Amino acid sequence: MTIRFALLGAGRIGQVHAKAVASNPQAILIAVADAFEEAATALVAEFGGELRSIETIAASDDIDAVLICTPTNTHADLIEKFSRAGKAVFCEKPIDLDMGRVKACLEVVDNTNATLMVGFNRRFDPHFIALKDAITAGKIGEIEMINIISRDPGAPPPEYIKVSGGIFKDMSIHDFDMARFLLDEEIETVMASASVLVDPEIGALGDYDSASIILTTASGKHCAISNSRRATYGYDQRIEVHGALGLVSAENQRPVSIELANADGYTRPPLHDFFMTRYIAAYGAEINAFIGSLVSGSAASPSGQDGLASLLIAEAALKSVKEGRAIKLADLS
């Protein structure tokens, strides 16, 4: 069985996914759509397939699944269109920045019985999977507290900030999903504090660049998240999970593992400086998992509901900052 793919959006992340499809013996890239034809042509030359318009793809009988890698503001519309067209859909996060729009979109997915997987790639990182496996195997007993430190090497440009949905929906949302993935229990309340410490322009746009967040579950488990739009030493991505029997942690990844010792001390090189380099294995594994779920008929995960759940936490975090109080998710949704 071979899953026949169309790719919507031939940009940076589209190329990564095209490569994953081309490398998977159970998948083939049939069509690519991008308003910017040159990008689509180059991608086709490298990974196969042909150029088609989005409309043509939706009407194509030889397409089983689509990968939505277009700008965020097109996601919900495209999910609905291809759900209705009977295609399995993989969509980069977020579905939409507006909760109402996401809910409406997921209703269409539901009604059309479509398959939808949302691109929370970090769930597929081999190190975080090993972390999850250790938890599942009972190595740390019942989870008590999770600590996530997640910092970008540098702040994105103002143009991006403007359409990003803000730090919680754009950046922290990955950590919210990771917290949900690891906790196996839904978040009940959210407390957050946020500041502008990195770039005043981010503040001028009404956003924050530094945030501390505490998520609490009904049973009293905590997850503390530290986010910053700046880290001079690279892309800082650490998770540790404390439980009744022990602690399991995932360390940062480094491009090379050498160390130099001299009169100044012992120095190792900085971390990866780009999320696509850091998570390169995760991106590949994510698409393989999508293909695997289509081949086997098992549920695609993370689902649209997972996307919605983390978006809700992001809304709560912002509300907590604005109102200076703990927000119960039940009061929001």
Place this chain on the structure above:
Amino acid sequence: MTIRFALLGAGRIGQVHAKAVASNPQAILIAVADAFEEAATALVAEFGGELRSIETIAASDDIDAVLICTPTNTHADLIEKFSRAGKAVFCEKPIDLDMGRVKACLEVVDNTNATLMVGFNRRFDPHFIALKDAITAGKIGEIEMINIISRDPGAPPPEYIKVSGGIFKDMSIHDFDMARFLLDEEIETVMASASVLVDPEIGALGDYDSASIILTTASGKHCAISNSRRATYGYDQRIEVHGALGLVSAENQRPVSIELANADGYTRPPLHDFFMTRYIAAYGAEINAFIGSLVSGSAASPSGQDGLASLLIAEAALKSVKEGRAIKLADLS
């Protein structure tokens, strides 16, 4: 110049301080008081001095300074008594569990122009000092976020919990002081979430055993603290400080630095399992600093006001848990 000391309380911590006094060429142990005479006798046999009652010590001309290592509920009375008696006072934290009592006590200290140093020993840990030095030297630029993970190897017995003042005043208070020490800016608001995950009996006593806390300063700096009364792998004491130019962190201390590699992986021994072993160097340095300030006439630090400030944060943390909102310290004091 030799500072002549009296020690009040010949228990565990009293012995540690007596050793520090005995080892310091600028100090001498003159007198020891303890209701439990056997303990005092043993201590005197090892570190010198003679047994005297508290009243006698207060009236003794040959005593310059006292070390208060008695139970918490006697601290404020003894500070007042010895301030009035013209002795320099070192007192183990906390001054008292009640804010009002602390304020009244500090007023006496003020009015008598007494010297008072409070035993926040971690400020004297060589690793945390190196951390502070790196910050002061500008190595990480302006501080943005601090993360403190502070977990005890195991929960104290219920008898202790009952008189402890609760997790925030008993345990987190060390981390609050460390946050203040490192930030060089006062805390403005406190958010906290707390749970009973380790021992239901702690919950039955109205206390918590697991807590996540976010402290925020006026300029928007954050300090996130993770506390637990349990850590199977030892006494977990880590601090990292993130700034505009970089990150500086202090790792856990280990009794021995060996590693065993076999088919199960690479294993290092657990951490210290006791705070007195972990902070043995800090206790010594703390008393040396007190002696140094008396000899040189410089201000003893941390001061009674430092003790008060962290107690206020502890009160705010508890109030935040109870009311589910961020507490402004200005509204409390």
Place this chain on the structure above:
Amino acid sequence: MTIRFALLGAGRIGQVHAKAVASNPQAILIAVADAFEEAATALVAEFGGELRSIETIAASDDIDAVLICTPTNTHADLIEKFSRAGKAVFCEKPIDLDMGRVKACLEVVDNTNATLMVGFNRRFDPHFIALKDAITAGKIGEIEMINIISRDPGAPPPEYIKVSGGIFKDMSIHDFDMARFLLDEEIETVMASASVLVDPEIGALGDYDSASIILTTASGKHCAISNSRRATYGYDQRIEVHGALGLVSAENQRPVSIELANADGYTRPPLHDFFMTRYIAAYGAEINAFIGSLVSGSAASPSGQDGLASLLIAEAALKSVKEGRAIKLADLS
């Protein structure tokens, strides 16, 4: 320009190289030869090309280069055949186990002006390259001493030991090449001690399974190598280079970077347990380097002379063990 490849030998390492050729936009796999047709067919199905006999390949006009991945005892003959046929040759190490045979073969390479690259893959490991780069950049000043620890997870079966050429020619030879690569100075003398500690059957076959070797250059630089056919914790591959200004080291690679802490201590998973997993990046980079040298017309490296030089050291090491003395390479060749 596209380099047209034939692959000789469709086994484990042949597949790895075929993948590298298929992934390189400047190369194409045209033909595959393997006595075991099924293997060749499977490989062609995945990476392209067609089945041809070795004779046909040698006579083919549409082949620029061959990758020799056949058993060791065929290497020298094949290198000669394809050198004479005007093909560029990449050959897995060793060229041959017999010094005389290697010299004769290299003479043919020389006389036919053929391009020959020998598969010392570790030179292409990104971590060891970073090590080399640090040295070249002058970070440690003049090299003084190198320490290489190189241990296999487990001993190969007796059938392999019999045809392996012995521990020095089979295993240590990689470390000898690494020493030469890093030192940038030829080895002058070799001292070695070897034992049978892992498997008596290895001793019964006249070989050793544990060895310590000291290589010395004319200027007095040392390289100490520790080899073992056993390491319960995985494939142990560490190098450190000590120089006048400092020390640079390359640590082991781990499949996942998680750590579990509990009452037994802090445990990280074992190392990679297989050389092909550990050096997967190196294998790809090696073939890319070969392709790059063919495209650019630069000299392929490591060369046949590099292969010969390390074989000579291996002979000297064995002689040193047998005779209990330092062997000068000049006396051997």
Place this chain on the structure above:
Amino acid sequence: MTIRFALLGAGRIGQVHAKAVASNPQAILIAVADAFEEAATALVAEFGGELRSIETIAASDDIDAVLICTPTNTHADLIEKFSRAGKAVFCEKPIDLDMGRVKACLEVVDNTNATLMVGFNRRFDPHFIALKDAITAGKIGEIEMINIISRDPGAPPPEYIKVSGGIFKDMSIHDFDMARFLLDEEIETVMASASVLVDPEIGALGDYDSASIILTTASGKHCAISNSRRATYGYDQRIEVHGALGLVSAENQRPVSIELANADGYTRPPLHDFFMTRYIAAYGAEINAFIGSLVSGSAASPSGQDGLASLLIAEAALKSVKEGRAIKLADLS
């Protein structure tokens, strides 16, 4: 029972030992001898006792044991004198630089039934003891290979080199003793290579500053030692022991355990830069062990024979360098 001590030599190491005696409740410092009276007076002021001449001490009834911390060339004479005087003797290594002199001295010790302990302090380092304990507990199975890296921060002055006995007797001897301590099997053969890479003046004095050594036991176990008189990053002292079931290693000690991360990478401070700082705990434990053996009547260890055995290895190492061959210890003694 209190052991009454005399200290011969009030220099750097004498002060360290005096402190250990003064801190041990089972010992007391009675007398101190030093040709340089000022040093002896200062020491007595700090740690107690009175000034006496060596002759007086030898004749004193109130002295049970002596600590010999005088220059090397006086050691053998003093050991003999105090053995005959019926005192227990602790002597800093080496007993003498000349094998014959050491043997003669040990004969006197034997004939007088004296107690003699030699100051191989590293056996008392808590980290190396943990290493030894892991081995004894069977954690790594049968030992196969030991790797010791032992580098001084900087070369001593020429005046010291002249009387040092050379790198093997002065520096490597500690590693030879450690190899013997860990192996629990005598060394059979020694191979060594040595160079002058650090300081030509050391070469001019007929000594070496860089050495690689392979020790082999009768059963084929190896110990490889790397020595250098230079290490820009501090006092480098690492040991790893490889066995049939695993590997156990002791890492370097650091004065502070902080790490700074910035655009240049992750940097930890250099190591201790002085052997007395690095081994401060070992020095104390060593004297405590000596006192413990006197109190309990158990044999003092390491013994004079241990001192002799390592000196023999040092002689063999030098001979191996000079003659370019493996030296059997049996042929030497």
